[in-house]
Amino acid sequence: xxxxxxxxxxxxxxxxxxxxxxxxxxxxxxxxxxxxxxxxxxxxxxxxxxxxxxxxxxxxxxxxxxxxxxxxxxxxxxxxxxxxxxxxxxxxxxxxxxxxxxxxxxxxxxxxxxxxxxxxxxxxxxxxxxxxxxxxxxxxxxxxxxxxxxxxxxxxxxxxxxxxxxxxxxxxxxxxxxxxxxxxxxxxxxxxxxxxxxxxxxxxxxxxxxxxxxxxxxxxxxxxxxxxxxxxxxxxxxxxxxxxxxxxxxxxxxxxxxxxxxxxxx
Numbered sequence: 474x475x476x477x478x479x480x481x482x483x484x485x486x487x488x489x490x491x492x493x494x495x496x497x498x499x500x501x502x503x504x505x506x507x508x509x510x511x512x513x514x515x516x517x518x519x520x521x522x523x524x525x526x527x528x529x530x531x532x533x534x535x536x537x538x539x540x541x542x543x544x545x546x547x548x549x550x551x552x553x554x555x556x557x558x559x560x561x562x563x564x565x566x567x568x569x570x571x572x573x574x575x576x577x578x579x580x581x582x583x584x585x586x587x588x589x590x591x592x593x594x595x596x597x598x599x600x601x602x603x604x605x606x607x608x609x610x611x612x613x614x615x616x617x618x619x620x621x622x623x624x625x626x627x628x629x630x631x632x633x634x635x636x637x638x639x640x641x642x643x644x645x646x647x648x649x650x651x652x653x654x655x656x657x658x659x660x661x662x663x664x665x666x667x668x669x670x671x672x673x674x675x676x677x678x679x680x681x682x683x684x685x686x687x688x689x690x691x692x693x694x695x696x697x698x699x700x701x702x703x704x705x706x707x708x709x710x711x712x713x714x715x716x717x718x719x720x721x722x723x724x725x726x727x728x729x730x731x732x733x734x735x736x737x738x739x
Contacts, residue, residue, distance in 0.1 A: 496555075497522045497653055497685050498543055503552035505538060505709075512538050514709040516552070520653065520687055525679050527700035527717070528689045530728055535709040536689040540657050543687070544575040557652065576651035576684075580658040582638040584630040584645075590617070591626040594645045616644040619681075620674050636667035640674060647678070653685040654678070660690060668692065672699045693725065 498520035505513035512535050520526055528536045541547040542554060545561055545568060554561040556575065562568040584593050591613055598609035617623040620640040622633070630638055639659055646654055656675065660668035672688075676699050679686045690696060696703050697717045705713030705720075705728035712727045713720070 495522065496520065497524075497557055498687070499553070499555040499558075500539075500542070501553040501555075503539075503542065503554065504550045505535075505542065505547065506550055512709050513542070513549070516709075516711060518704065518711065518714070520685055522652075522685055523679070523683055525676060525686045525699065525701045526688070526704060527696040527702075528687070528704045528706060529691070529693055529696050530706040532691070534706045536706055537657050539706065540655050540687065540689045543655055544572050544577060546577070573649050574652045576646035576649050576654040578639070578642050578646055578654060578656040578659050580661050582630070582635075582642045584638055584641060586630055588629075589626065590622070590628055590630065590633070590641050593630070593641060594648060597645070598648050612648065613644070616647045617641070619647070619678070620644050634667070635663050636671055639663065639671050643671075643674060643678070647682075647684075651684060653687060656686070656688040656690075658689055658691070660692065660695070668695065675699070693720075696720075 496519040498518070500516050500518040503513055503516040504511075516539060518539075528540065530536050538547055542549050543556075543561075545563075556571055559571075562571055584590075585596070588596065591610060594613035594617060595606070595609040598604045598612065599606055604612070614623055614626060617626055617640075620643050622637050622640045622644070625633055625637060625641070630641070633641065643654075643659075654675070659675075660671050663671060672695050675686050675688065678684055688696075688700075697720050700717040702715065703713065703717045703720055704711055705724065707728055713724050715724075
């Protein structure tokens, strides 16, 4: 691949979006500081409906921070974030409503240790959405089956492997019926075989349910294999935005090569 071209606004070249690829998520000129540390620098990004997008970059480059700004787990200093064309609410019921449409999967699973797998998945359905218990249990079992862990429904989280727990966390997120799922290092704690299986789960959910997926991971080989599009971020800036199949050594050097610039905390 030839060297990447610089735009006048120092923004990476992005693929053209057609009528069927209208943005679901838009970040425009987003800036973020932690005190004196400049962690996100003029971030411009779109996520299209039905897309699997993976963010890669060195540790401390700002990947997690950028991911977490999309549902306001992290606030921004300036810029604009929109979900399906609507500005990201600051707080209150509107923000809670938006978060219901933006699912989040974490590295640490965040399952309730004192509840069964089925109870973990039905909890929000019953308590938040006020769904009938039997209806909630049926939906939960269907979603657990979709990610291949329905046979574990009566067990406690401690009885499951890390990969199984991550799949439960994914099933729980699906109960929100989200438009997009954000996944912050979802395979970091998993062995290579299990990590690949979990990535396959995300892609299958994307294909079967039409849910956009945005993952932040360290595994470049998994990103290239499973992403439609890759975002490369270094020291708080996007340095690559393009198809996964176009990632070559030049691109990897731009993302991971030697750089004396102080990197942002992820």
